[in-house]
Amino acid sequence: MSEAEQIIRIAARGDGVTAGGTHVAGGVTGDALLPDGSLERGPHHVDPPCRHFERCGGCQLQRMDEDILAEFVRSRVANAAEGQGLPTDIVTPAYLSPPKSRRRATLHAINGGGRPVIGFREARSHQVVDLKECHVLAPELFTLVEPLRQLLSHWPGKYACDIDLACAEQGVACDIRKLTFEGLDQTQALLDFAQGEGLTRLTIDQGYGTEAIWEPEPVSIDLGGISVGFPAGAFLQATADGEAALVGAAREWLGDCARIADLFSGLGTFAFALRDGAKIDAYEASRDSSLACLLASRRRQAGVEAHHRDLFRNPLRAGELAPFDGVVLDPPRAGAKEQVGQLAASAVPRIVYVSCNPQSWAKDAKVLVEGGYELREIRPVGQFRWSTHVELVSFFERRE
Known part of the structure; x- marks a missing residue:
């Protein structure tokens, strides 16, 4: 050179x-x-704000200013669309969640016989970075890191556990997986930790299923103004503002529909947001999430009908989709190949597709376009700030 x-x-x-x-x-x-x-x-x-940057796998992009970060998020989506021959001039500027707004995260804790190490894993490694600061986690989540160290510093033996933290309506829910405990002393230590830190829930999974240690009142999250039960392990959008951006787009594009199908609906993030003036049918494979959605809807008479259904193995057929004038789907990272094939063969006038993987979304979007839909707009969303993880929400209309 x-x-x-x-x-x-x-x-x-x-x-x-x-x-x-x-x-x-x-x-x-x-x-x-x-x-x-x-x-x-x-x-x-720019100078990265966090001392752990370049070691911690939670962030890859802290050296960029806001303009380049937003352009990175947008280009990831545009490049995926272009790779499948889809239009890119309809990709809007990216929305970015602000620092310290992540309301759910999974931390890892290890102990080789010494001091507990708690944090995110290094990039492409099982090594854990011991967090002293974090510029993506909401403060109420990060403040639990040191108390968790104190709790685990007295834990006997070796362990390597996962700690799921999430902000619920009542406070922070803490769900720990792969940690064993026995006897009154360890049980009391867990209770003291939960009470002392004001947790809304503490569960432990020792490998035999989730066991509630502390939950003084049922844990819930607010979805579209409805309090919905929040089972341990249930999906929650990473940031409240990112959720609002995705939901706002769905409302804009499907707001005047009379009957909407919410596919891969989880607890009902989109279903409850779209319920005003519409009948909503929500389809979800997780029994716990589907039941929580159903109970919340019936309790508040919210007009959402929840169905327990695995859309990978048993997608809604084109005929079953006939009553709907709108569909919103938010599948896992792998996409929704079988369900999208049925949507492409249907007559549903409008589809909103939310995705956390631009590549799988682009493949599915191509199927919809080839099936007679026009891709109208794509909005990139960067909920996982400073990360290469990118999300989007897109709008399709059936061509006449």
């Missing part, structure tokens, strides 16, 4: 890429790769 090469974009895993195609770890759009292999910072390269 005889002269400096400017970095012109960010690759999917967060590396900078020069015009010549060279990948540069730590590079940002506008930086220059010098002939000696060093990096000269450009106008969009």
Whole structure:
């Protein structure tokens, strides 16, 4: 390399890429790769706010300013669409969740016989970074890290457990998996921790199923103004504002529909938000989530009918979709190949597809377009700030 090469974009895993195609770890759009292999910072390269950056696998993009971060999120979605021959001029600017807004997360705790280590794993490694600060977690979640260290510092033997934290209406729910306990002393330590930290729930899964240690009142989350029971392990959008962005798009595009099917509905994030003036049928494979949705709807007479159904093995057929004038679906990362095939063969006028994986979404979107739908708009959403994990919400209308 005889002269400096400017970095012109960010690759999917967060590396900078020069015009010549060279990948540069730590590079940002506008930086220059010098002939000696060093990096000269450009106008969009900033100091990462967190001391753990580059070790912690929770963030990959803290060295970018807001403009480049937003463009990265948008380009991930646009590139996925382009790869399947879908239009990219309908991709809007990205929405980004602010720092310290993540309301759910899974931390890992390990003990090799010494001091507990609690945090996120390093990138592509099972090593755990011992968190001293975090700029993505909501403060009420991060403040539990040190008390968890204190709790586990007295735990006998070796362990490697997962700690699910989530902000509920009543406070923070803490669900610990792969941690064994026995006897009155350990049980009392868990109770003292839960009470002392004001947890709304503490559960332990020793490998035989979830066991409630502390739950003074039923735990719930607010979805569309309805309090819905929140079972341990149930899905919750990563940030409240990110959820609002996704839900707002669905309301905008399906707000005047009379009957809507919510597919892969979880606890009813979209179902309850869309219920005003519409009859909603919510389909979900998780029995606990489907039951929580059903009970909440009946308790408040919210007009949401919940159905326990595995849409991977038993998708709604085109004929079953006939009564609906709108569909919203939010499948797991793998996408919804079988269900999308039935949607493509249906006559549903409008479809809102929410996705946490632009690549699987693009494949499904192509099927819908080939089946007679027009892709009207795509909105990228960066709920997982400073991460390469990207989400989107998209709108399809059946061509006449």
